[in-house]
Amino acid sequence: MSIEDDEFRDEKAILLEHLQQAGLRRTGQRDLILEIFLRTEEHLTSEDLYRLVQRKDPTVGHTTVYRTLKLLTDAGLAREVRFGDNKTYYEHHYKHDHHDHMICTACGKVIEFYSAEIEALQDQMADNFGFMPTHHSLRLWGLCSECRSESGDIHTTAPGAQPRVKVKSVV
Amino acid sequence: MSIEDDEFRDEKAILLEHLQQAGLRRTGQRDLILEIFLRTEEHLTSEDLYRLVQRKDPTVGHTTVYRTLKLLTDAGLAREVRFGDNKTYYEHHYKHDHHDHMICTACGKVIEFYSAEIEALQDQMADNFGFMPTHHSLRLWGLCSECRSESGDIHTTAPGAQPRVKVKSVV
DNA sequence: TTGATTGCAAAGCATTTGCATGCTA
DNA sequence: TAGCATGCAAATGCTTTGCAATCAA
Numbered sequence: 001m002s003i004e005d006d007e008f009r010d011e012k013a014i015l016l017e018h019l020q021q022a023g024l025r026r027t028g029q030r031d032l033i034l035e036i037f038l039r040t041e042e043h044l045t046s047e048d049l050y051r052l053v054q055r056k057d058p059t060v061g062h063t064t065v066y067r068t069l070k071l072l073t074d075a076g077l078a079r080e081v082r083f084g085d086n087k088t089y090y091e092h093h094y095k096h097d098h099h100d101h102m103i104c105t106a107c108g109k110v111i112e113f114y115s116a117e118i119e120a121l122q123d124q125m126a127d128n129f130g131f132m133p134t135h136h137s138l139r140l141w142g143l144c145s146e147c148r149s150e151s152g153d154i155h156t157t158a159p160g161a162q163p164r165v166k167v168k169s170v171v
Numbered sequence: 172m173s174i175e176d177d178e179f180r181d182e183k184a185i186l187l188e189h190l191q192q193a194g195l196r197r198t199g200q201r202d203l204i205l206e207i208f209l210r211t212e213e214h215l216t217s218e219d220l221y222r223l224v225q226r227k228d229p230t231v232g233h234t235t236v237y238r239t240l241k242l243l244t245d246a247g248l249a250r251e252v253r254f255g256d257n258k259t260y261y262e263h264h265y266k267h268d269h270h271d272h273m274i275c276t277a278c279g280k281v282i283e284f285y286s287a288e289i290e291a292l293q294d295q296m297a298d299n300f301g302f303m304p305t306h307h308s309l310r311l312w313g314l315c316s317e318c319r320s321e322s323g324d325i326h327t328t329a330p331g332a333q334p335r336v337k338v339k340s341v342v
Numbered sequence: 343t344t345g346a347t348t349g350c351a352a353a354g355c356a357t358t359t360g361c362a363t364g365c366t367a
Numbered sequence: 368t369a370g371c372a373t374g375c376a377a378a379t380g381c382t383t384t385g386c387a388a389t390c391a392a
Contacts (some may be wrong), residue, residue, distance in 0.1 A: 024346070024347090025284060025347070025392070026391075027390080064348060072364040088381085088382090113299075121292065122309075122311060125289070133313035134276065134313045138310075139307060139308050139310070196371055196372065198365075198371095199365095216356090217356085231373090238373090257381095258356075258380085
């Protein structure tokens, strides 16, 4: 227990501070959801996380996961992302730097990238408008290298590939 | 009639070509929806457009507007955008260059901007990954200049302001 | 003890689908 | 005439809300 507790020490402190500051309460569900969330290295929907939480504690409800994910977003521990399949995904910053996404519309693969230059230009752009940015989202859709080279092929998706995200319409 | 027809000549040709190429049919509803869409200089939801179309032809159904907006997106005449209020907005390119958005989370104002430098860096970034981008979306959330200067105030939204978008959660 | 939290069921919303009818090509 | 398009109603799917019971501070 003590080892795991230490692992997310900082994140738990951030959550705790956010709760106290907002006059909210620390609960076992919130702790558990945060822990499982941080432990998972994928883009998760509320539903995905709900299922993972269920394994540890079947009494936790769907609603609580939804509400907690919003809470974690407010606390700055989670970030909402959309890839175009009309679902809301969440990702955390634990052991990850800030990044943006490229989404392959053929196989659904998501590539994470970061460009300090783009970030700087964004800030500069915002400044031009007297706009004070709190956060942003940059997404590129298109074909990843594999799907590109197959594009002459019959396949529209990589053969046997299990797309993480099936992009239906761009949102 | 002939004057209006000329106004969107190019766009109508694009739609027509797309329809023919896909083995689809030109209909009065599609023409009407396209015309009203192009004539409106705002970010429209399907619902918004539906209401506008209703004024001209009350027999047109909601479903048709949804379907046509998807069609126009496929044809490259419309673009889907999300500002964070869980609604899908559409914008057209008619008399507009490509641009990105800044969304004020206090008053909901949407600022359109364009940066050739950012565009270039995006392409370069994609190239690094062998990724061939077809389109992208860049959004910045934060406080616009007016809401910034009021931030010491009691108001969280501009007094009497009618926000175009009420940003609930970032998506 | 007080008021936030939870989980369930029900409600909300935006969007999609089934299907019979109507229309383009 | 064939089969795409339309509009209605019903169905979806994700997310939120109402509420009584429970729990943290």
